[in-house]
Amino acid sequence: MQFEARNLSCRRGDLRVLSGLSFTLGPGQALILRGPNGSGKTTLLRTLAGLARPETGEVIAPEDSIAYAGHADGLKGQLTVAENLTFWADVFGHAGIDNAMDTFDLRPLATRQAQNLSAGQKRRLGLARMLVTARAIWLMDEPTVSLDRANVKVFAGMIEAHLAAGGIAVLATHIDLGLPAAAEFDIAPYRARPDDTGNPFLDEAFA
Amino acid sequence: MIALLRRDLALALRSGGGFGLSLAFFLIVVMFVPFGVGPDSTTLALIAPGILWIGALLACLLSLDRIFQLDYEDGSLDLLATSPLPLEGIVVMKALAHWLTTGLPLTLAAPLLGFLLNLPDAAYLWVFLSLLVGTPALSCLGAFGAAITVGLKRGGLLLSLLVLPLYIPTLIFGAQSVVLVVRGLDNQTAFVILAAISLFTFALVPFAAARALKVNLK
Numbered sequence: 001m002q003f004e005a006r007n008l009s010c011r012r013g014d015l016r017v018l019s020g021l022s023f024t025l026g027p028g029q030a031l032i033l034r035g036p037n038g039s040g041k042t043t044l045l046r047t048l049a050g051l052a053r054p055e056t057g058e059v060i061a062p063e064d065s066i067a068y069a070g071h072a073d074g075l076k077g078q079l080t081v082a083e084n085l086t087f088w089a090d091v092f093g094h095a096g097i098d099n100a101m102d103t104f105d106l107r108p109l110a111t112r113q114a115q116n117l118s119a120g121q122k123r124r125l126g127l128a129r130m131l132v133t134a135r136a137i138w139l140m141d142e143p144t145v146s147l148d149r150a151n152v153k154v155f156a157g158m159i160e161a162h163l164a165a166g167g168i169a170v171l172a173t174h175i176d177l178g179l180p181a182a183a184e185f186d187i188a189p190y191r192a193r194p195d196d197t198g199n200p201f202l203d204e205a206f207a
Numbered sequence: 208m209i210a211l212l213r214r215d216l217a218l219a220l221r222s223g224g225g226f227g228l229s230l231a232f233f234l235i236v237v238m239f240v241p242f243g244v245g246p247d248s249t250t251l252a253l254i255a256p257g258i259l260w261i262g263a264l265l266a267c268l269l270s271l272d273r274i275f276q277l278d279y280e281d282g283s284l285d286l287l288a289t290s291p292l293p294l295e296g297i298v299v300m301k302a303l304a305h306w307l308t309t310g311l312p313l314t315l316a317a318p319l320l321g322f323l324l325n326l327p328d329a330a331y332l333w334v335f336l337s338l339l340v341g342t343p344a345l346s347c348l349g350a351f352g353a354a355i356t357v358g359l360k361r362g363g364l365l366l367s368l369l370v371l372p373l374y375i376p377t378l379i380f381g382a383q384s385v386v387l388v389v390r391g392l393d394n395q396t397a398f399v400i401l402a403a404i405s406l407f408t409f410a411l412v413p414f415a416a417a418r419a420l421k422v423n424l425k
Contacts (some may be wrong), residue, residue: 052425067289071282073282074286075283076283079218087210088290
């Protein structure tokens with residue numbers, strides 16, 4: 001299995017954010033996206049996930065192999081922790097939530113409504129969702145936001161186990177997870193020039 | 208996909224889900240009409256089918272923006288879009304959940320409220336049947352409007368403006384299926400066209416709404 005981006009250009013609204021970006025990942029490999037705020041990490045991840053169409057180039061991945069986790073956790077406040085996880089397990093056709101509950105120590109919270117969780121607990125639940133998707137390619141946007149130090153370690157362990165099992169991960173994060181198998185990928189060189197909007201009318205207007 | 212339907216039903220029934228809102232609105236509209244129009248029972252009987260249909264339609268409109276907006280805001284729509292479920296299937300399940308929590312209760316309540324409007328005896332069955340057949344079209348068309356306006360802040364106004372013209376055929380033939388019976392005429396044509404509208408929207412709308420969602424998720 002291989003995950004490949006070929007000469008990608010991504011666009012957010014009317015603005016071209018990135019252009020000419022390529023990489024190839026094999027089983028057990030991870031990419032840590034680096035770049036200052038607003039450099040296009042989220043746009044890139046959404047394009048890789050298939051939520052946005054690339055302007056040029058292509059994303060090559062086996063069908064139904066990508067799991068995406070964005071800034072928002074996609075939790076329903078009126079459902080309990082266990083119900084939230086069970087829902088996603090059902091959607092992805094995965095059997096159980098036990099492993100996911102144990103990994104992030106969610107058992108004590110199982111019957112609590114998600115709206116009564118702290119920000120860090122919500123994030124743990126959101127990350128546990130990745131385990132019930134049972135998908136090979138994980139795309140995660142700022143996964144460690146609002147996690148405490150102990151849970152960042154748990155998260156790094158989860159990624160390590162995923163890679164050891166032949167998975168692939170692309171993470172946008174600013175902290176050091178200490179993953180030996182992960183390569184850092186600075187997206188700044190691929191930033192589109194400010195005048196490179198791809199819209200000739202706009203160019204003329206600002207000329 | 209059944210999981211999605213189950214989740215949406217659970218969310219609608221729990222606190223803050225807005226399950227009773229449409230039903231309460233329908234009740235209020237229909238209860239106010241006799242006060243506004245006056246207690247003359249022949250006038251009421253004449254306008255009862257139209258009032259029941261308009262009331263049901265407006266009550267339905269009230270809850271449309273919840274179909275996709277909440278899932279969009281908390282990020283679940285992104286996650287659903289990257290899940291194995293096809294977007295068309297997501298639209299169908301969302302519309303079905305909307306109908307089960309809005310259209311169906313309205314359909315069941317309408318004959319009871321018809322009593323308040325002095326609805327003629329022969330019309331009770333047809334009020335029930337026409338709403339049963341017609342309200343799925345309202346939910347489907349509403350899901351289409353909701354899919355188009357999903358990314359917009361305060362998209363409710365635009366949603367109503369988009370959907371209202373689409374609702375007119377359903378309203379005309381739905382109300383006519385009852386009005387003709389009240390007048391003692393044959394309503395078969397109107398009812399069959401109403402059923403055709405429902406089936407047509409159900410067959411077509413999921414694809415259109417899925418395209419709209421795809422564009423809006425960018």
